[in-house]
Amino acid sequence: MLQVSSREVYRNRWLTLREDVTRLPDGSPGLYTVVEKPTAACVIPFEDDGFHLVEQYRYPLGRRSWEFVQGTWPADGPPGEELARAELAEETGLRASGLTLLGRLAIAPGLTTQECDVFLATGLTAGAPDREETEQGMEQRWFSRAEFEAMIRDGILFDNTTLAAYTMFLLATS
Known part of the structure; x- marks a missing residue:
């Protein structure tokens, strides 16, 4: 899966929520929501x-x-x-x-x-x-x-x- 673009949707001191537009191996588009948090x-x-x-x-x-x-x-x-x-x-x-x-x-x-x-x-x-x-x-x-x-x-x-x-x-x- 390839990331085409990414945008931050929300951030506080504990996490960041981002939304990534992706391209799947067969070329079709996808959308992925990711929660970034510290270890x-x-x-x-x-x-x-x-x-x-x-x-x-x-x-x-x-x-x-x-x-x-x-x-x-x-x-x-x-x-x-x-x-x-x-x-x-x-x-x-x-x-x-x-x-x-x-x-x-x-x-x-x-x-x-x-x-x-x-x-x-x-x-x-x-x-x-x-x-x-x-x-x-x-x-x-x-x-x-x-x-x-x-x-x-x-x-x-x-x-x-x-x-x-x-x-x-x-x-x-x-």
């Missing part, structure tokens, strides 16, 4: 053969969602380990003595440029969360691995980044 971090807080998860209301879905810690900064914020540590402390209050990069995911490659670095956090120390205003009502809880997997089977845990990150965790720890 995110997903943190797997692991201790005692279980995971610390956060639950929050996800407005686009109209329901609450249990997830691993996730987040990003505006486009000018540094990605990577610094972001992972900041998100972990912000959402859970936990600090990690060990942070291991497990890999990178494409969040929704048919819609957005956003990718996500997945980190395993170990050696956890409790502290007070420092949540953003948009994280009002966020809950945090530790789940055993058996409870976590039951939540997946029962459709309670459905966040794609959390599920993909768990696959990376299994491959890294098997």
Whole structure:
């Protein structure tokens, strides 16, 4: 697919929405809408053969969602380990003595440029969360691995980044 032209439709400090006119391999025209977002971090807080998860209301879905810690900064914020540590402390209050990069995911490659670095956090120390205003009502809880997997089977845990990150965790720890 070839980009013929591109125009910015919307921009704020967290994302840019653009519309691209494209040409498909057979020469026919196409139109693609792309959401540009900065790299995110997903943190797997692991201790005692279980995971610390956060639950929050996800407005686009109209329901609450249990997830691993996730987040990003505006486009000018540094990605990577610094972001992972900041998100972990912000959402859970936990600090990690060990942070291991497990890999990178494409969040929704048919819609957005956003990718996500997945980190395993170990050696956890409790502290007070420092949540953003948009994280009002966020809950945090530790789940055993058996409870976590039951939540997946029962459709309670459905966040794609959390599920993909768990696959990376299994491959890294098997």
